[in-house]
Amino acid sequence: MELPLVLNTTVLSWIEEYFTKIGRAVPENIIRQAYFPAGAAILPNPAGTAPGCIIEKEGKTVVVLPGPPRELVPMFEKHVVPFLSKKVGREGVLKFRVLKLTGIAEYAAQERLQDLDSQENPRIGYIVKPGEVHIRVTAQGRDDSEAEQLVEEMVAKIEARLGEYIFACDDEEIEAKVGALLAARGYDIATAESCTAGLVAARLTEVPGSSEYFAGGVVAYANAVKEKVLGVSAAVLRERGAVSRAVAVAMAEGIKRLLGAAIGVGITGIAGPGGGTPQKPVGLVYIAVATPGGTEVREFHFPGRRFAVRQGAVNAALKMVHDFIVREKKQSGPGP
């Protein structure tokens, strides 16, 4: 496929526009992003400067996409999937949903869905990520509504069995959902983290504008910090151990008090690989949420390694905050 490179002036104007917007001259070596093989169909890049393209010649098709996943994935979904669907002339439509679970191992989730698992349409697939198990439900139908209905029926069955572990669906981000709930409720939040060491604070603040409801947090790794900064009593630390319900509660209530926040989160656990015992194995995490109405604490056992245990704990903590606000909203009625 020897094809000459041709300057695409539309793409050039997009690039110029982008750099004008960020107040810089167009770097010389960026301009080559505007050259394409003659006859290529251009795919716009909503998330960066480099467009993609599709070249069809001599019965062959070449699809060129940008490398960064943040640019590649939306371009693929928006332009390449419809192109391919049309090309292969697929009959009917395919719909899917992804349920994201935390606090349960893949094989345990599979065991609970074993009877649904062997169906062809809708079909269930599992993807393991650190601290998460994704269940993907895919259905084929003659049209959108048939495919969607098949997906929704299966999703409802899975939710009935595993709902307590589901923290997000599809592209939903639990931190954005929690943020919106906090903002709507007028609550601010503060974190006291041991084994997750700042990850809950980091996730909450991934959301632009989170300074509206995120006050701050303490990473209390050493026991001295738990005592001195959060006011966890030395006696409780000694008698119950740093990884205990009582310490999670004292951390949540301590940070709530220290920063004068409406909600305090306390997390303590054993992320591994060291530090586990038969009584307190690696993966054991206590999460407490202190609220205006009292403090709730839960015990979790996260499967996997250090990274997975920590990510799982972050997801679970955000889900606890989410569920608390939703529950409280229901009890108190439609609110202001």
Added chain:
Amino acid sequence: MELPLVLNTTVLSWIEEYFTKIGRAVPENIIRQAYFPAGAAILPNPAGTAPGCIIEKEGKTVVVLPGPPRELVPMFEKHVVPFLSKKVGREGVLKFRVLKLTGIAEYAAQERLQDLDSQENPRIGYIVKPGEVHIRVTAQGRDDSEAEQLVEEMVAKIEARLGEYIFACDDEEIEAKVGALLAARGYDIATAESCTAGLVAARLTEVPGSSEYFAGGVVAYANAVKEKVLGVSAAVLRERGAVSRAVAVAMAEGIKRLLGAAIGVGITGIAGPGGGTPQKPVGLVYIAVATPGGTEVREFHFPGRRFAVRQGAVNAALKMVHDFIVREKKQSGPGP
């Protein structure tokens, strides 16, 4: 390729061993991982239970690998690359190194290497990740030492031009390097984070055993937390602004004092998308490192979006701590 599935007893024994080690019975649905198409060559999985395999039949080759990247990548590199190299009978060897940079945009790095960029051997490639630019140097030689020498010569040229931005090479993790230096030096470290909101603490504690040298940290998002918990003066916050050299220094020194640590890190900046001004644009970050010998502060401009700005700041902060300890070690001689 219709092949019957056959139980592989070696794989079954690996699985049994794994579950014995973690003290659980083998879940029934895991046992199917021990069934393989007849004649398949098994690829052991050092990072999980599911092995891969290679099936060759009728002139076709199928390689089956586990899905999780943590299991897939090592298996691919250890077993599939040698298999493919042998299969295609490649002459000579290919070597590569990856240099990881922070605090510089891809196009700016490219501009500084433009004259080296057009060579075929060694070849330079760029990969953009959030908060990082990776420069990959690949060389082909008749044998290991020829290929390695070509790589090293090019790496030396790049280091001479861009060394101040390089925070890691290949699979090195800056947090592990910093951890080893802190442990060897007998220093502990504490963090005070605004825009990175716990990410530096989280990265430092990704390293198993980091409790030996990581004391704890404060996520000081709201100004009230900077004042009340870290002791940043209200006058400095008002006169210089929360994003300023002076506040970064006060945060680093404040957390060092609060937790009685040898080293304190302070970070304040504008991660975006909102909050930027012509004087203080999105991407501006001040990082201070308070040490037994004084406090150093630097100004950075990180390219990209919120997530990239925050990741870039984490890498740069860890590099500053790393460089401080290395410099101090050199000055003070071989030490204890």
